[in-house]
Amino acid sequence: MADRVLVAPDKFKGSLAATEVAARVAAGLSRAGFRGEVVQLPVADGGDGTVDAAVSAGYRRVELEVRGPTGRPVTAAFALLDETAVIEAAQASGLSLLEPGQLAPLTASTWGVGELILAAIRIGAKRIVLAVGGVATTDGGAGLLEALGARLADASG
Structure with a gap:
């Protein structure tokens, strides 16, 4: 079974667009050692x-x-x-x-x-x-x- 995480955030109004939130969460997962698939789907x-x-x-x-x-x-x-x-x-x-x-x-x-x-x-x-x-x-x-x-x-x- 493959490890997969779906990152589907909305914006953080006044600070980050949803695409930026998704990218930063994905980067954080990688830095924390997650090696599975990260699917970014801003909403x-x-x-x-x-x-x-x-x-x-x-x-x-x-x-x-x-x-x-x-x-x-x-x-x-x-x-x-x-x-x-x-x-x-x-x-x-x-x-x-x-x-x-x-x-x-x-x-x-x-x-x-x-x-x-x-x-x-x-x-x-x-x-x-x-x-x-x-x-x-x-x-x-x-x-x-x-x-x-x-x-x-x-x-x-």
Whole structure:
């Protein structure tokens, strides 16, 4: 029977990405004398790190510039495998994209998430998996819808 360890961590928020946690645990096992197989499989909870987890599972990373939560350009990514795109809202509208102490829940937008969806569709995605954790907004997806071409109106039009 072969010795095998599965290392499947989520991020250590604020310090290490899930891929880094997995690599460091694997290195620690090796230093401690473990000689069996170490399988690294970073996971995510639907927030920061979801795209990285999909990439570690065989998806291809696609990067582009989109509007960040405050409207400034940011580099964001989604993961693509065949006709499925994994889109992490935090890539375009995440809390981590704001300056420390500069939360803007009432003005931050999900517009960039819509741009990620459009880009995925343009390169052939037919199925979108949208992970919505870790976002800086409370717009309910209004910016995302507007980026996709929707027009939002109040009761008076």
